[in-house]
Amino acid sequence: MWIDSHCHLNHPKFDGLPPADIANQALGQGVDGMVSICCRISEELPQLLDIAALDDRIWCSIGTHPHDAGIEAEQAISEEELIRLAQSSPKIVGIGESGLDYFYDNSPRDLQEQSFRKHIRACKETGLPLIVHTRDAEEDTRRIMDEENKDGKLKAVMHCFSSAPWLADWALEQGFYISFSGIVTFKKSTELQEVARRVPADRILVETDAPFLAPMPNRGKTNHPEMVALTGEFVANLRDEKVKTFAKQTSENFFRLFDKAAA
């Protein structure tokens, strides 16, 4: 019934459970598809492709997380190489997660920017959607994406949206999608809930970002892809929509944006 547009099936924080178990449990509990997101191409890609090979309903992405933009092996991957790799498998349906994280600043900001630009260019070249991670970096996110997307042809999703509402407005104007994680279910997320209420129906996605950010009432526990239903139901209620209708709508949105997954 739901698609988890963003999770990390290979993450060690799943209480030591193998990715196949995590995925199968989700597929048995109402999840119709999931994208396992790449953070370090140099280390993760073969593993993510193996996981995606387990089932027709599992896909993956390729990309360097802003936290890892300073790693030499990631910097060594040229734009051309990124493009070549992204096109090397039908299972790779998006590029990212890439972007800017000024909350943690785990990598120098200039290297985050360099990596972000490389990913945007690879998206424009391949037509694949960009999975954007941005935290405490609204101005630079808009500036860089505007500079790299002069022709307006970039396809993108603002994943785990938790930025200022104006960034959502800007993203929607660009034709981008907004994806909500468990954060939207937290009591204090009133501003974010307001954003989730007004994103147009054809531009909204849901995700878990599992194993992180479990939605209420599981906050603080290990998140799993099937918990996407809790976030989905919460947002459907916020928007006064029937849960089934909203699930169908978000799945249609997913396949429109990640059209390689629909093929």
Ligand SMILES: [Zn+2]
């Ligand atoms: Zn992220």
Ligand SMILES: [Zn+2]
């Ligand atoms: Zn993530």
